[in-house]
Amino acid sequence: MEHGALGKVYRNGESIVRQGESGDCMYVIQAGQVEVLQEREGKEIHLSVLDEGDVFGEMALFERETRSATVRALGDARVLTVDKKIFLRRVHEDPSFAFRILQKMSHRIRELDAELVRVKTDS
């Protein structure tokens, strides 16, 4: 790892979060890519690939639910952990701090809508 590289390096295929585990932090990708998967009936369903600057694990900060998906490094990925307390304190002081998260969630809902339409149209 370079001396100036912040966060933690995860090797290709290494899990960063696991579906079903509890979590009290979110993550920001500093370099590389990660893959988001959901496990159902013993099978892994690929959901998306996230890049540098993307966040994941943020749903655990808003809901007291377990992790909804597994996230693994796709190639080497460097990821920074963001503590729940730091995130919520900043949002409390400055609500615009959550803007990028809302923007990304909005983008994902748009993608899910498109996928839903495709599935319903195909069936």
Place this chain on the structure above:
Amino acid sequence: MGEHSQLALESGSRVGVIGGGPAGSFFSYFLLQMAQRVGIDLQVDIYESRDFSIPGPAGCNMCAGVISESLVQTLSVEGIILPPAVVQRGIDSYVMHTEAENATIHTPLDEMRIATVYRGRGPRGIQEVKGKSFDGHLLELALDMGANLVRCRVKEITWNAGRPQVEAKEGEPQVYDLLVGAIGVNSPSLALFENLGIRYRRPKVRNTFITELSLGSEAVNNKLGSSMHVFLLNLDGLDFAAFIPKGDYVTMCLIGDIDRKLIDSFLEHEAVEASLPEVKAATSDACHCSPKASLGDALNPFADRVVLIGDCGVARLNKDGIGSAYRTAKAAATTAIFEGISSDDFRKHYWPVCRSISHDNRFGTLVFAIVNVMKKMQFLTSGVLRMAKKEQTKQGKQRRMSMVLWDVFTGSANYRDVFLRTLHPAFLSSFMWQASIGALLAKSGNR
């Protein structure tokens, strides 16, 4: 826009920012980002005469260059990723030195979440320039967002028909709808704002001492690695001392009532010589500075169409000045976009953020006063280290002393939180127990 404000920014408004350090760049970046979101087209001019791509004092804003754990996380969520070219070294642990012993303390996550940076391009005499300036990186982000850079020193600020007017050393005087002071406490430009007739007065300051020691990459790796070394020594007037690893250099930072005698006493202290014997020789021809650090709040850091942010307004005591620059800059930008630019708007929406920093500094003063008392009593410092060492096998939140020390010395949490954590019964009982053992061992002459 503010519903009640008579003074507000609108498309075509002009904003002048004096100072292109972190406060000025953060302000410009967030102002333009929020303006884009609400559909306002602003012109932002940043006046900065320094060239951050030049090594040595000409391109440096004189600072120890530590980006706190909380700020690294905050900036990441804001979309501001600090690349390895900007970060000289990631920090994941610290070594705490007292008069008699030392302890290495790791953060629970074992992750690089503190960044050490050069505010400029590196110290005077640097042989090989590696990486980029932190201030230069932030300025680039502001320029990419649409700000203009005016690479000129400002010589006068006056009023022109109720609007602030800036006269630089070159070019025509420019009139702005909003003028932002982001000049730090070491800038002669502070007097321009004090003479503007808004009753602004600069904060009280004290001297610090920073020097860049050329030890070479291998020595820095072997001796310090990714650890910051913090010293809790019984030297009168010394509030804080640290060795901060960077590329080929170690930054020595002393905060307190610093004079030459105190610097020499520190360098000759056996705990310092034992940890890094090369230091004293390396200081002889090293790039050094004695920047002033804010020790209080400015008076009236805002008026109609004028606001002062960062150190020249309110800054955190001893630590995380860049963190308070971010907070005050963003609060001022949010106020200017969503509320207005009158004195009342800044009082209602910007000043509370400054006041919360100022309020927290009172706890900081108390915390450092307690640290100063403890430094004089070896059994207490021994108790601190014993407790911290014993915690290392425990889970994160159970490392009560380690996290208190980490947050005090790295500026990663606010001082009020840190202080309240020390009042927890589990913290107090464990500390009293370890301090008692420390006292008994000291009495029997066995450490």
